[in-house]
Structure formats: C-alpha cells, structure tokens
Amino acid sequence: MLDVALVFLVKSVNAYLASRTGSSLGEVEPSRIVDDGGKWAIKEDHLGAAIINVEEERLFKAQLPETTLVNGRQLVVEPELKLNLHVLFAANFRQYDQALRYVSYVLMYFQSNPVFTPRDSPGLDERIEKLSLELQSLTYEQLNQVWAFVGGKQLPSVVYKVRMVALQDRTPAVGVPVTRIDAQVHGR
Template sequence: MLDVALKFLRDEINAALALRTGSDAVKVLLTRIAEETGKYAFAIDNIGCSVINIEEERVFKAQMPDYATVNGQQVATSPELKLNLHLLFAAHFTHYDQALKYLALILTFFQSHPVFTSDRYPALAPACGKLVAELISFNYEQLNQVWAYLGAKHLPSVVYRVRLVTLQEREPSGIKPPLTSIATTFHSR
C-alpha cells in the first residue's frame, strides 16, 4: 500500500501542477534524492519526492486481532498497521526562482487538500484508508542532518508527514472452529 498511496499523491500533485501552470513539463517524481556518488538521482527541472522516514502511528493502533466467521471457521487477522510517512519534496531546477515557484505550488496544494479519502478521491484505493498531510518545519540543525543523511547538497525543499497509511496482512493469523457453546460447572466447598 505504500506504493499505491505515494503514486496517488504523486498523480494528484502532478495534475494540480499541470492545471496551475498550463504545462506538464515539470513533474513530481517518486525517487531517492541522491545517488551513492552524491549526485542528484532525478532529472533537473523536476521535483523529487522521497520517503525519508516511516513511523508507526501508535495512538490509533488496534491491539487485538479482528475475528470473522468464514465458511464455518473463525478466522483471526492481525490488526492493521498504521504508518506515518515523512516525504521530502526537493526542487532541482536550473533557475532558483523556478524551484521556489514549484515549492509554493506544492505548499498551496497541500494547504487546499490536507485530507484525502476514497469517498472524495475515487483514484485513492479504499485499502489506503484516510491520508492526512501535515507540514513539518525543521530547524537549521535538523535540516542539515536530513541533507547529510541523504548524502546530497541542499536543495529548496519541504517535508510533509502523511498520516495513517494503512497496511493489512491478507493471510489470516489463525483459523479455528467457531465457539458454539459455553458451559460452566459449579463446585461446592
């Protein structure tokens, strides 16, 4: 589901950029930011989008498995894994003002579209759940650490946390005959 959620966001942003600029020459690309050599891993005059961190959402975490009866058997499935993705959008442009222009377009896109659900966005797979985008602001030290971690020189960039990407294992964690009766026995002392 990570790839499905990220492709959905990429496609939505690219459609918004094309609508706002009247051109589809500039695209958001799902890519790593830097090669092992330190060179940028995506073409100039584009925006690279990379997952820089994945964290488990523990506030909304279900603790117990889900149970259902299928073909007369009780089937247990593990609780959903809900994740927060930290996405870095880095603008790699020949002209600095173009990088700022496209970053501003991404910021305004998420400002006007902070929540994505399959009800409102049919292209979003229902299994992805609800996606919520939040801007993350780093201080200078944190920003330096992110770019050092990526192994690249700083580019104009913005980081968003996309909350509640849902993953679910399709294989049941257990299959048992259903509970059909309960018996109790009382003993006197």
C-alpha cells in the same frame, strides 16, 4: 501500500501543476533524492518526492486481532499497522527562482487540499481510508540532518507528514478453535 500512497500524492500534485503552469516542466516524480554515486536522482527541472521516514501511529493502534469461526476453523487477522510517512518534496532546477516557485506550488496545493479520502478523491485506492497531510517545520539542525541522511547538498524542499497509511495482511492465520477447557485444582 506505501508506493500506492506516494504515487497518488505525486499524481495529484502533477495534475495541479499542469493546471497552474500549463506545461510538464517541473513534474514531480517518485524518486530517491540522490543516487548511489552521490549525484542527484531527480531529473533536472523536476521535483522529486521521496519517503524519508516511516513511523508507526501508536495512538490509534488496535491491540487485539480479529477472530472468526468459519467451517469449524478459527481465522485470526492481526490488527492493521497504521503508519505515518514523512515525504520530502525537493526541487532540482537550474534556476533557483523556478525551484522556489515549484516548491511554492506544492505548498499551495497541500494547503488547499490537506485531506484525501476515496469519496472525494476518486484516484485514491479504496484500501486507504484517509490521507491527511501536515507541513513539518524543521529546525536548522533537523534540516541539516535530513540532507546529510539523504546524502546530498540541500535543494529547495519541503517535508510533509502523511497520516495514516494502513497496512494489513488479509491472509488469516488458520487454527483449531478452543472448544474445551479443563482445570484441576489441587489443595495442600
């Protein structure tokens, strides 16, 4: 589901970029930022989008599994795992001003489209209830840590927190239901 959410966001931004620029220059690609050799994994004159952190959304977490009886068997489905993703959009352009322009396009797009639902975004997978984007304002120290973690020199970039991608294994655990409880109390 992480891949589905990231690919949806990339396609949405690319459609916006195509309508604004009329070209495929600067397309966003889901990509690592730096390859294993320490070189940019983002193509030149393109934007890269990478998930740099995944955190559990504990505030809206359901605590109990769903249980149902079907044909004398107890089916147990664990609660959804609700996640927030931190997505880094980085611009690898030869010309610095173009990198800034394309990062600005990303900012403008998500400023005017901060929430996506399957109802208003037909390309969004029906299993995703809602994606809400929130711009992350990183301090200099945090920015330094992100780029050190990624393993590259800083590029013009922006980080968004994408709320809430829900993961759920729909394969239920099957068990025999409890049909009788016996208790014995012994006195002293």
